[in-house]
Amino acid sequence: MDAKTPMxxxxxxxxxxxxxxxxxxxxxxYTRFQASRRExxxxxxxFCNSQHWPNxxxxxxxxxxxxxxxxxxxYNTRHLLVxxxxxxxYRILNGYxxxxxxxxxxxxxxxxxxxxxxRAGHYFGNWDDLLVNWKSKVLAAIADLDTIxxxxxxxxxxxxxxxxxxxxxxxxxxxxQYDKAINLCYRLWQYHFEFLNxxxxxxxxxxxxxxxxxxxxxxxxxxxxxxxxxSELFRPDxxxxxxxxxxxxxxxxxxxxxxxxxxxxxxxxxxPNGAQWIAAWEAAKDPWFNFTSGNxxxxxxxxxxxxxxxxxxxxxxxIGRVQSGDDIMRPTAKLIAERDRITSEYRExxxxxxxxxxxxxLGLSRTVFPYVEDHNFxxxxxxxxxxxxxMRELSELLSKQGFWADSDDxxxxxxxxxxxxxxxxxxxxxxxxxxxxxxxxxxxxxxRRKIHSALAKERPQPALNTPxxxxxxxxxxxxxxxxxxxxxxxxxxxxxxxxxxxxxxxxGIAEGVARVLSSPDQLSELQKGDILVTPVTAPxxxxxxxxxxxxxxxxxxMMSHAAIVCREYGLPAVTGTGNAASKxxxxxxxxxxxxxxxxxxxx
Amino acid sequence: xxxxxxxxxDQISQADFARVGGKCASLGEMTQAGVAVPPGFAVTTDxxxxxxxHHGVRAEIERHMTGLDPDNLDQIDRAAQAIxxxxxxxxxxxxxxxxxxxxxxxxxxxxxxxxxxSATAEDLPDASFxxxxxxxxxxxxxxxxxxxxxxxxxxxxxxxxxxxxxKNKIPHxxxxxxxxxxxxxxxxxxxxxxxxDPGTGDRTRIVIDSSWGLGELVVSGLVTPDNFVVEKVLEExxxxxxADKHVELVGxxxxxxxxxxxxxxxxxxxxxxxxxxxxxxxxxxxxxEKQNKCPQDxxxxxxxxxxxxxxxxxxxxxxxxxxSQKKKTKPKTAYATGMMSIVGTLTNPISxxx
Numbered sequence: 001m002d003a004k005t006p007m008x009x010x011x012x013x014x015x016x017x018x019x020x021x022x023x024x025x026x027x028x029x030y031t032r033f034q035a036s037r038r039e040x041x042x043x044x045x046x047f048c049n050s051q052h053w054p055n056x057x058x059x060x061x062x063x064x065x066x067x068x069x070x071x072x073x074x075y076n077t078r079h080l081l082v083x084x085x086x087x088x089x090y091r092i093l094n095g096y097x098x099x100x101x102x103x104x105x106x107x108x109x110x111x112x113x114x115x116x117x118x119r120a121g122h123y124f125g126n127w128d129d130l131l132v133n134w135k136s137k138v139l140a141a142i143a144d145l146d147t148i149x150x151x152x153x154x155x156x157x158x159x160x161x162x163x164x165x166x167x168x169x170x171x172x173x174x175x176x177q178y179d180k181a182i183n184l185c186y187r188l189w190q191y192h193f194e195f196l197n198x199x200x201x202x203x204x205x206x207x208x209x210x211x212x213x214x215x216x217x218x219x220x221x222x223x224x225x226x227x228x229x230x231s232e233l234f235r236p237d238x239x240x241x242x243x244x245x246x247x248x249x250x251x252x253x254x255x256x257x258x259x260x261x262x263x264x265x266x267x268x269x270x271x272p273n274g275a276q277w278i279a280a281w282e283a284a285k286d287p288w289f290n291f292t293s294g295n296x297x298x299x300x301x302x303x304x305x306x307x308x309x310x311x312x313x314x315x316x317x318x319i320g321r322v323q324s325g326d327d328i329m330r331p332t333a334k335l336i337a338e339r340d341r342i343t344s345e346y347r348e349x350x351x352x353x354x355x356x357x358x359x360x361x362l363g364l365s366r367t368v369f370p371y372v373e374d375h376n377f378x379x380x381x382x383x384x385x386x387x388x389x390x391m392r393e394l395s396e397l398l399s400k401q402g403f404w405a406d407s408d409d410x411x412x413x414x415x416x417x418x419x420x421x422x423x424x425x426x427x428x429x430x431x432x433x434x435x436x437x438x439x440x441x442x443x444x445x446x447x448r449r450k451i452h453s454a455l456a457k458e459r460p461q462p463a464l465n466t467p468x469x470x471x472x473x474x475x476x477x478x479x480x481x482x483x484x485x486x487x488x489x490x491x492x493x494x495x496x497x498x499x500x501x502x503x504x505x506x507x508g509i510a511e512g513v514a515r516v517l518s519s520p521d522q523l524s525e526l527q528k529g530d531i532l533v534t535p536v537t538a539p540x541x542x543x544x545x546x547x548x549x550x551x552x553x554x555x556x557x558m559m560s561h562a563a564i565v566c567r568e569y570g571l572p573a574v575t576g577t578g579n580a581a582s583k584x585x586x587x588x589x590x591x592x593x594x595x596x597x598x599x600x601x602x603x
Numbered sequence: 604x605x606x607x608x609x610x611x612x613d614q615i616s617q618a619d620f621a622r623v624g625g626k627c628a629s630l631g632e633m634t635q636a637g638v639a640v641p642p643g644f645a646v647t648t649d650x651x652x653x654x655x656x657h658h659g660v661r662a663e664i665e666r667h668m669t670g671l672d673p674d675n676l677d678q679i680d681r682a683a684q685a686i687x688x689x690x691x692x693x694x695x696x697x698x699x700x701x702x703x704x705x706x707x708x709x710x711x712x713x714x715x716x717x718x719x720x721s722a723t724a725e726d727l728p729d730a731s732f733x734x735x736x737x738x739x740x741x742x743x744x745x746x747x748x749x750x751x752x753x754x755x756x757x758x759x760x761x762x763x764x765x766x767x768x769x770k771n772k773i774p775h776x777x778x779x780x781x782x783x784x785x786x787x788x789x790x791x792x793x794x795x796x797x798x799x800d801p802g803t804g805d806r807t808r809i810v811i812d813s814s815w816g817l818g819e820l821v822v823s824g825l826v827t828p829d830n831f832v833v834e835k836v837l838e839e840x841x842x843x844x845x846a847d848k849h850v851e852l853v854g855x856x857x858x859x860x861x862x863x864x865x866x867x868x869x870x871x872x873x874x875x876x877x878x879x880x881x882x883x884x885x886x887x888x889x890x891x892e893k894q895n896k897c898p899q900d901x902x903x904x905x906x907x908x909x910x911x912x913x914x915x916x917x918x919x920x921x922x923x924x925x926x927s928q929k930k931k932t933k934p935k936t937a938y939a940t941g942m943m944s945i946v947g948t949l950t951n952p953i954s955x956x957x
Contacts, residue, residue, distance in 0.1 A: 205948040345836045357938040507839045595839040
């Protein structure tokens with residue numbers, strides 16, 4: 001390749017999609033590629049993080065990428081001083097976010113080593129205690145979030161406010177509640193990254209050791225040795241299965257199958273034994289239905305607990321399977337036995353000295369790894385679910401005041417603009433006049449909606465500029481599966497004929513008909529035996545994994561959710577193909593080889 | 604039934620290994636472990652010894668083998684020929700012959716069998732050297748079986764074998780030979796499975812060569828076999844290379860022998876094993892590796908006369924010799940552990956390591 005021709009375009013040469021002109025002012029100024037720094041911006045390699053943000057942002061939703069990248073960075077750069085790696089910088093282009101890891105200057109790496117050893121060493125040495133502490137911090141923050149409520153401003157302040165000499169009006173609580181929600185979201189994101197990169201570092205250390213010992217060991221085999229079988233990420237799905245079995249055992253199948261969720265719950269309540277099942281349903285709901293069908297990063301995410309029809313439809317599927325004699329419960333004992341078998345068989349291939357080192361590194365990986373899996377339930381599913389619900393409540397309140405028509409229009413404002421709208425509401429209330437927002441926001445939101453949907457019509461460039469000769473940043477490899485080979489695949493993706501290459505994320509081979517899904521709303525279209533093809537999956541899709549025969553994703557590494565869930569369910573998976581979801585069409589016959597990471601179109 | 608002279612595979616115990624040679628010991632061991640092996644029996648070294656003691660054969664061999672010059676190949680060749688002729692024309696002691704005939708008759712009427720030498724391998728450490736000894740396929744009838752047993756014994760005195768022992772100062776008369784008589788497999792497909800990659804020594808791989816018919820053409824390299832690579836621990840097929848297999852060795856009942864037959868064009872490029880069969884062969888090889896506690900080289904066959912699920916047979920399993928004898932290179936430095944190792948991992952990422 002000509003050294004002067006970049007492999008991917010410059011951010012400044014990427015065209016704005018038709019109808020999306022002016023998209024830049026939907027997003028904060030600090031997320032833009034700066035023309036005045038073009039040389040510097042073009043000198044870096046940026047990859048599109050479509051694994052976490054597969055769709056363009058609505059303006060409010062940039063809160064998540066702001067907090068996620070900042071909080072990832074703070075631990076590497078300021079808390080732990082990871083010797084070679086600072087944070088990951090980010091930019092928004094055409095509504096999609098691009099990441100670029102910031103390395104530490106080679107001459108500064110060594111000086112960080114002693115500090116890292118002390119700080120990270122403290123975490124590794126006290127992992128379990130710190131994790132207990134972490135969980136209580138997170139649960140306290142979630143409980144705090146739960147208490148947040150936005151009250152309409154009263155016509156007249158209560159007499160007690162006057163008599164009690166309070167000297168404060170009801171607008172105060174609006175600001176306090178809003179700021180509290182935003183601050184708790186920020187705090188939870190800090191917690192999110194407190195242990196995460198350390199977990200990955202320990203895993204990578206074990207991974208590197210295994211690759212040295214047994215160079216041909218499949219990545220997925222290393223993942224299987226470390227991965228837990230009792231991750232809290234599987235609990236929501238397990239709860240549905242238990243409810244399905246209970247419905248069959250208590251002879252409540254007809255009742256559960258009745259009409260809407262409300263109809264069904266009413267029918268169950270009226271049935272003998274119904275109370276027992278309802279109690280189980282209620283117990284499962286909180287917290288386990290705090291589970292998004294997306295990834296928690298978008299205001300459009302649908303959480304089970306807010307959309308009970310989603311878990312109910314999965315539950316009914318499970319009932320059908322129980323009735324037809326399937327054993328739907330996850331075979332955890334078998335999974336543990338399988339993990340132990342794999343571990344001991346690879347271990348036996350090493351000499352005695354290496355076996356001892358293996359035991360140590362595997363032990364640490366297994367200690368730290370549950371966090372890597374479980375944090376996702378606590379933060380993305382549970383805490384962010386509560387956060388989004390509270391924000392929707394605020395949007396509805398402001399909608400009622402005439403700021404906008406749709407109850408979720410608020411998400412077309414930035415979080416700063418929302419605070420301005422609260423001010424608008426407060427000052428108009430206090431002064432005794434009309435809000436300005438009603439004259440401004442409906443048109444502006446309509447304009448932004450149009451831009452947003454124009455952005456959503458175009459898939460993002462996978463990357464910008466020229467990648468480094470080798471991609472070495474450990475977290476980039478681990479989290480996003482972005483390796484030199486992956487980048488080569490993106491470049492060559494359109495060139496080969498009827499095959500696609502990705503990461504061999506979960507073993508096995510399957511043939512079947514492709515079903516291409518672009519959003520979780522389409523999950524109900526899946527038929528038994530289909531091969532799921534999608535840009536990215538979420539853990540909450542687990543209930544459909546009993547139906548499909550394989551999964552193919554555009555984005556995702558060895559530890560992406562799709563990979564973890566597929567290994568758990570014993571389905572072949574090829575992740576990180578780059579463009580399977582746009583290249584493959586529903587109805588095509590595919591062969592998915594999860595051992596070699598290839599997807600072949602058969603006709 | 605068993606006598607001192609013959610021993611059915613399913614009755615060979617650890618204590619008998621010295622009497623039945625490497626190949627039969629392995630067949631016995633596999634049979635005992637529940638591995639599907641075609642039935643048969645070993646003609647023990649006791650039978651061989653009885654033959655030597657019969658009518659002065661031992662003395663005759665000693666006479667021929669005395670004063671040989673290890674570097675005089677002509678002289679060795681003449682002596683070797685003489686002994687082979689002597690053994691082939693020798694009438695067996697009646698008790699030995701009766702034992703062989705009885706054991707053979709016990710397998711069924713005129714059962715086609717393979718007759719193979721089973722050397723006491725301590726004396727012949729080079730495994731491929733054992734291959735110099737004979738294998739006779741599709742042998743039928745008591746007379747023929749007795750004759751082929753004698754031929755196997757005679758093969759202990761090929762020129763090369765004699766020269767080898769002369770050079771290594773192994774007394775000729777101390778080397779005893781057992782012979783295996785085993786039911787002939789009606790092989791639809793057969794071949795070899797190695798529990799490591801013979802090209803790299805990689806122990807995470809099981810590599811299978813497979814072709815149509817009996818496995819002898821695969822072993823001797825007369826046909827380009829299909830090649831399958833299986834990940835041993837995850838138990839998944841990683842690679843399939845389907846070859847153009849032009850010829851197969853099959854039993855011809857009318858002729859009473861195994862014959863080479865051209866393969867018609869549509870079958871030539873068909874995979875000789877289904878994915879399920881590949882996995883079955885791989886799991887068999889893996890099981891044998893585990894039982895023998897070292898990498899194995901397994902000969903196997905799929906029997907056309909047996910139902911699916913029961914049709915995979917092990918014909919032989921022996922230790923892999925090439926990679927297993929290589930010394931592992933120790934890492935130059937001690938393994939990094941703990942925090943230092945994590946620092947090393949972060950500052951020296953995997954993708955840049957050579």
